[in-house]
Amino acid sequence: MYLNKNDIKNLDRIYRLNVINSITGIKPANLIGTVSGEGIENLAIFSSVVHLGSNPPLIGMFSRPDKEVRRHTLENIKSNEVYTINHVKKDHAKQAHYTSAKFDDDESEFEKCGFTPEYLEGYAAPFVKESSCKIGLGLRDLIPIRTNNTLLIVGEILHLIVPDEIVDEKGQFDLTKMEGTGVSGLNVYYGFEKINQFPYARKEELPEFKKSV
Ligand SMILES: Cc1cc2nc3c(=O)[nH]c(=O)nc-3n(C[C@H](O)[C@H](O)[C@H](O)COP(=O)(O)O)c2cc1C
Numbered sequence: 001m002y003l004n005k006n007d008i009k010n011l012d013r014i015y016r017l018n019v020i021n022s023i024t025g026i027k028p029a030n031l032i033g034t035v036s037g038e039g040i041e042n043l044a045i046f047s048s049v050v051h052l053g054s055n056p057p058l059i060g061m062f063s064r065p066d067k068e069v070r071r072h073t074l075e076n077i078k079s080n081e082v083y084t085i086n087h088v089k090k091d092h093a094k095q096a097h098y099t100s101a102k103f104d105d106d107e108s109e110f111e112k113c114g115f116t117p118e119y120l121e122g123y124a125a126p127f128v129k130e131s132s133c134k135i136g137l138g139l140r141d142l143i144p145i146r147t148n149n150t151l152l153i154v155g156e157i158l159h160l161i162v163p164d165e166i167v168d169e170k171g172q173f174d175l176t177k178m179e180g181t182g183v184s185g186l187n188v189y190y191g192f193e194k195i196n197q198f199p200y201a202r203k204e205e206l207p208e209f210k211k212s213v
Contacts, residue, residue: 026182033084034076043109065149086131
C-alpha cells in the first residue's frame with residue numbers, strides 16, 4: 001500500500017482512522033482513574049501514555065478535543081489535579097476496552113466494566129485494584145496542541161505500586177510476567193513477549209551488522 005497526503009484525505013473516514021491509528025505500532029493500554037467533583041469515579045482507556053523524563057518523574061498522555069463531546073477524564077483532572085494510570089492486564093482487555101463507551105455523568109465505568117476502585121490514604125484519585133502496575137500522578141502541565149485541538153497532559157509521579165517479582169535488580173520491569181496489554185489502532189489488543197535485552201549502546205562496543213535486504 002502506498003498513500004500520499006491526498007489519498008489519505010480521500011479515504012473512507014473509518015478506514016483512515018484505522019490506518020492512521022495503527023501506523024505508530026503497539027501502544028500501551030492503560031486505564032486512567034479519576035473522580036469528579038460530585039464524587040463519581042471515572043475510568044477510561046488511553047493508549048497515548050508516554051514517558052517524558054525520569055527526574056522529575058514525568059508522564060505525558062494526550063486527550064482528544066473536548067469541544068463536541070464531554071471528556072470526563074480531562075474535566076476531572078482539571079478540577080482535582082490528581083489521576084492514576086493503571087496497566088491493563090491481558091485478561092482484562094475486553095472490559096478495559098468498554099470503558100471507552102460514552103457513559104452518563106452519574107455512571108461509573110468501574111462499576112459498569114467490572115473494575116474495583118482502590119485508594120491510598122491522603123490521595124484522592126482511584127487506582128484499579130486488578131491492575132499490575134498502578135501510578136498516581138499530580139497534574140503539572142496542560143499543553144495545547146493547536147494543530148488538532150488535543151491536549152498534552154503532563155503529570156508527575158507521586159505514587160508507584162508494582163509487584164516486587166516483576167522488577168529486576170536494576171529496576172527493569174518484565175512486561176511478560178506483568179501480563180501487560182498493547183493496542184494497535186483503537187480496537188486490536190496484543191500481549192507482550194520479551195524477545196531480547198541489550199546493554200547500553202556504546203559506539204566502541206558496536207557489534208558487526210550486515211544488511212538483510
Ligand atoms: C484503545 C483505545 C485507546 C484510546 N486512547 C485515548 C487517548 O489516548 N486519549 C483520549 O483522549 N482518548 C482515548 N480513547 C478514547 C477514550 O477512551 C474515550 O473517549 C472515553 O469515552 C473517554 O472517557 P471519559 O469521557 O470518561 O474521559 C481511546 C479509546 C480506545 C478504545
